[in-house]
C-alpha cells in the first residue's frame with residue numbers, strides 16, 4: 001500500500017476530525033476576509049472621513065489579526081491533540097520522523113487549500129449579504145460593495161503565515177520531543193501545579209492601578225499615548241487575574257467548609273478550565289471590550305452630532321433671498337416646497353437689510369443683517385422694544401458657548417457722520433433660526449426704515465423660514481431648491497467682489513435644512529457606525545465560536561467526568577445544574593470583564609467632555625450596547641448549555 | 651437480616667426475535683444477608699459485570715426483581731434511582747473512578763456533599779475513614795500523585811462515606827499489584843468486620859476471593875455453585891482453585 005493511500009484511508013476514517021479542523025480554518029479565513037472587504041473598500045477608506053475611519057479601525061484590526069492567529073493555532077492544537085495518539089502509534093510501529101513529517105505536511109496542505117477556498121467563498125457571500133442588509137437598514141448612500149485583489153491577497157497571506165507557523169511548530173515538537181511526553185501533555189495535573197492565588201491578586205491590583213492611571217493621565221497633554229501604555233498594563237493584569245481567578249476564589253472560599261463543599265466540583269473544574277482557557281478568555285474579553293467601547297463612543301458621537309446639527313436648524317428649511325440671489329416668487333417657491341403629501345405648515349419671512357464688510361488684508365469678509373425689533377420678536381417668546389438710536393447685537397448661536405466679551409467682526413454703525421451714533425444697549429446670544437449668516441443688528445422699526453431708505457452700501461433681503469409637516473421627507477425638495485438657486489445665481493452680480501467657488505455669497509445664500517444636516521451626520525458618523533456595527537457582529541460571532549470550540553473540544557473528558565459522577569449517584573437534575581454552574585462563568589466572565597473595562601475607559605475618556613455625569617447620553621448608549629452584548633451572550637450560553645447537556649447525559 | 655435479594659433475574663441483550671441475542675443472566679437467585687462478604691467469580695463473559703450492574707440499578711433486568719433494603723429497584727426510576735443508589739449503595743470500580751481535579755479528601759466527601767451534609771459531619775467522617783484505611787497523610791494530594799493502592803483505598807472510603815447498606819465492587823484489585831491487592835482486601839475485611847457493612851465483589855483474582863466469606867461461581871449467566879469459607883484463608887484459597895478448575899475457567903496464577 002503506498003504512502004498516499006494510507007493517508008487517504010486515514011482521512012476517510014477520521015473525517016470528523018478533519019471536518020472540524022477544516023471548518024475552523026475556513027471560519028478564520030472567512031472572518032478575516034469579511035473584515036478586509038471593509039478595510040479595503042475604496043468608498044470607506046478613500047472618502048472624506050477616510051483618515052478618521054482608518055485610524056479608528058487600527059485597534060480592531062490588530063484585535064482581529066490576534067484573533068485569527070489564536071483561532072488558527074488553537075484549532076490546529078485541538079486537531080493535533082486528537083491525532084497525537086495515532087502519531088504515537090505510527091512511531092511505535094516504526095514510521096520514521098520523515099514519513100510523519102510528510103504525512104503532516106500533506107494533509108495540512110490539503111486542509112489549507114480547502115479552507116482557503118471555502119472560507120473565501122463563504123466570506124464573499126456573507127460580506128455581500130452583510131453589506132446589503134446594513135446599508136439598507138441604515139440608509140447609507142455612497143458606499144457600495146466591492147471586491148479587490150488586496151482583500152484576497154491579504155487574507156490568504158495572513159492565513160498562510162499563521163497556519164504555517166502552527167504546522168511548523170507541531171513538526172518541531174514532533175521531531176524534538178519524546179512522543180510519549182507530548183501524548184501526556186494534556187493532564188489536569190499540569191494546570192493544578194500552576195495554582196498561585198497571590199499572582200491572581202497581583203493581577204487584580206495591576207488592573208486597578210492601571211485604571212487609576214488612566215484617570216490621572218488621560219486628560220494630561222500626552223493622554224493618548226499614556227492610554228496605550230495603560231491598556232497594555234491592563235491586559236497583563238487581566239491575564240494574571242483570569243489565570244488565577246478561581247484559585248483566588250477557591251482559596252478565599254475554602255476557609256469556610258460550609259461554603260466550599262457544595263461548590264467544590266464546579267469550582268475545582270473551573271479552576272483548571274480558567275487556566276487552560278486563559279488566553280481564549282482574555283481574547284474574548286478584549287474583543288468584547290473593544291466592541292463595546294467603540295460602539296458606545298460612536299453611538300455617542302453619532303447621536304450627539306445629530307442633536308447638535310438638528311439644534312442648529314430650528315426650521316426645516318431656511319434661506320436668504322435678495323433681489324439678485326435666490327429670487328423666487330412665492331408661487332414658484334410653493335410649487336416646489338408645498339407638496340400635497342407634505343404641505344408647508346409655517347412660513348416666516350423676515351425683511352432685513354444686509355451689509356457686507358470686507359476684512360482688512362484678507363480675501364474674505366462678513367455679512368451682517370439689520371433687523372427690526374418687531375421682526376426679531378417674532379422669533380422669540382419675549383418681545384423687545386428699542387428706542388431710537390439704540391441697537392442690540394444679536395448672535396444667532398447656541399447660548400452655552402462662551403460669549404463673554406464676544407467681539408463682533410463688523411463695526412456698526414458704519415462711520416457715517418450724518419447719522420449720528422447708535423448706542424449699544426445689549427448683546428443677545430441665542431439660537432433662533434437656522435445656521436445661515438449669524439450676525440444681526442437689531443434696531444427699532446423706525447430706525448430700520450431709515451437705514452433702508454438712506455443707506456446704499458447694503459441691500460434689502462428676506463430671510464425665509466419654513467416648516468413642513470415631515471422634515472424627514474424634504475430631502476428631494478431641498479435638493480430641487482438648491483439646484484434652482486445655483487443655476488439662477490450664476491448670472492447674479494457679485495456683492496463682495498470676491499469671486500470663485502468659495503465666495504462669501506455662496507455661503508450666504510446656501511439653503512440650510514434639517515434634511516441636509518441629518519444627511520451630513522449620516523455621511524460622516526453613519527459610515528463609522530456602519531463599519532463598527534459590521535465589526536461588532538463579526539467580533540461577537542467570532543468570540544462565541546472560539547469559546548464554543550474550546551469548551552467543546554474537551555467534551556470527551558466532560559463525558560467521562562459526568563459518567564464517573566453518575567456512577568456515584570449524581571442525578572440527572574444535579575448534572576444539569578452542575579453543567580450550568582461550570583459553563584456560566586466561562587461565558588460571562590469575559591463579557592463582564594469586557595463590559596466593566598470598557599465602562600472604566602469610557603468614564604476616563606468622558607472626562608474630556610466634562611465627565612459621564614454631565615453627559616448622561618454616554619451612559620445610555622453604553623447601557624444599550626452592553627445590554628445587547630449581554631443578551632446575545634445569554635443566548636449563546638443557553639444554546640451551549642443545552643448542547644452540553646445533550647452531549648454529556650447519554 | 652436480608653439486605654439484598656434477587657428473584658429469577660434474567661438479562662437478555664439484543665432482540666429475542668433476532669438470532670443475535672445474548673442471555674447474559676439466566677434466572678439468577680441470590681440472597682445476601684447483612685454483614686456478608688461475598689465474591690462472585692466465573693469465566694470471562696459469564697455475566698459477572700452484568701449482574702453487578704443489575705444489582706446496582708445501572709442496568710434494568712429483562713425480567714425478575716431486585717430488592718435492596720426492602721426497596722424494589724423496579725419501582726424506582728431516573729433521579730429516584732440515582733438518589734437511592736447514593737444513599738444505600740457504595741461502589742468500588744476497577745479503574746478507581748476518581749475525579750482528577752479534586753483532592754483525595756474532596757473525592758471522598760463528594761457523595762456526602764451531594765447529600766448536603768454539614769461541614770462538621772463531613773470532616774468527622776473523613777477523619778474516621780482515613781485513619782481506618784491509613785490514608786490520613788495523603789488527604790490533600792491529587793489522585794494522579796498517589797499509588798494505585800492508595801487510589802483504591804480512596805475509592806473505598808468514598809464508597810463508605812454515606813454509610814451504605816452494601817458495597818458493590820467490580821474487580822477492585824484488577825488494576826493493582828499483589829501487595830496493593832492485599833491491602834485493599836484487608837480494607838474490605840475491615841469494612842465487614844469493623845463497620846459491619848455488607849460487601850459484594852466481582853473478581854478474577856482467587857487470592858482476593860479468598861478473603862471473602864463466601865464465593866459464588868457463575869457460568870453462562872447462572873449460578874453454578876458456591877462455597878463458604880469455614881477455616882483458614884489458605885485452605886479456602888485451595889478450595890476456590892479447585893472449584894475454578896471444575897468450572898473450566900482459566901487456571902490460577904499460582
Ligand SMILES: Nc1ncnc2c1ncn2[C@@H]1O[C@H](COP(=O)(O)OP(=O)(O)OP(=O)(O)O)[C@@H](O)[C@H]1O
Nearest residue numbers: 663664672673674693694695696697698699700701
Ligand atoms: N451491552 C451489551 N450488549 C450486548 N451484549 C452484552 C452487553 N454487555 C454484555 N454483553 C454480553 O453479556 C455477556 C456477559 O457479559 P459480562 O460483561 O457480564 O461478563 P463478565 O463476566 O463481566 O466478563 P469479564 O470477566 O470478561 O468481565 C457476554 O456474553 C457479553 O458479550
Ligand SMILES: [Mg+2]
Nearest residue numbers: 695698699700
Ligand atoms: Mg466484567
